[in-house]
Amino acid sequence: MAQLLHVDSSLGTESVSRRLSAHFAEEWRNNHPGAGYVHRDVAARPVPHITEPVHQSLIYPDTDHGQSEQERELTAAITREVLDASVIVLGVPMHNYTVPSALKAWLDRIVHPAHLAVPSPLSGRKVVVVLTRGGSYAPGTPREAFDYQQTYLKAILEAIGLGEDLTFVTAELTMAAVAPQMAQFRPLAEASLANAYDALAKLAQ
Template identity: 85%
Template sequence: MPQLLHVDSSLGTESVSRRLSAYFAEEWRDKHPGAGYVYRDVAAQPIPHITEPVHQALTYPDAEQRQSPQERELTEAITREVLDASVIVLGVPMHNFTIPSTLKAWLDRLVHPAHMATPSPLGGKKVVAVLSRGGSYAPGTPREAFDYQQTYLKAILEAIGLGEDLTFVTAELTMANVAPQMAQFKPLAEASQANAYETLEKLAQ
């Protein structure tokens, strides 16, 4: 049975990335009745940053007992959710040119040698990364080189086998509606979000 893993990382409950990831999840579930669904909100329920015992356990199998049972259970739960999923949707706002630290903490539980093998046990999944940015970092824009959001996610997801079927859907200029100095970009922001919704609807087929 197909299963969707839905991960949100925005601090705002009404954020653009949350609305878009929720839209994909609703469309996908509507088109796959009876399919499984798991939701994890790493902003509302933050995952602790990995400690030295957790890092050692992830890196060296013989160090497994160095971490606490609670730490081991959390890592196993996160890993199981990814392994069981056939489709993963990530809601990812840009924080200071990159991804939220809460999402980084989630990824840190997945990035270790066993998952970086070829082929990776995490491979074979469809991944939709829904990105939102207050400004524009598109190719040819002045801040193109400041994009450590998509570039980081692409690199790290590919490293653990989640880049085989990876699609980025981006809504840019989300601050245009609240920042007076960006008012001129409102039409571009609206077009960007409309395109994101249209793309997500197609991807949910």
């Protein structure tokens, strides 16, 4: 049975990345009635950063390194959600040129040698990553080189087998709606947001 894993990582409950990822999830579920759905909100319910016992257990899973049962169950649950998913949508705002630490903590549970193998057991899933940025980091802009958001996610997702069917949908200049000094960019921001909604609706088919 088809199943969607929906991961949000924005601190704001009404953030643009949340609205866009929710739009994709709603469209996808409407197009796939009866399909499974799991929503993991790593900002509202943070995944603890891995400890040394967790790290060692991920690298050497056949040896007991003293991690707690709670930690073991959390890693297993996160891994199972990814394995059970046929489609994954990630809502990712840019934090200080890169991804939120809450999303990094989630990724650290699934990026380990067992999933870095070729082929990876995580391969075969469709992944849609919704990126939002307060400014613009598009090719040709002055801040293009500061984009460690998409470049990082592309590299890490491809490394664990989630890059075979990977699409990034980006809404830029989101701060233009609230920052007076960016008022001149509001038409560009509105167009970027509208394009993102359209792209996600098509991908949800």
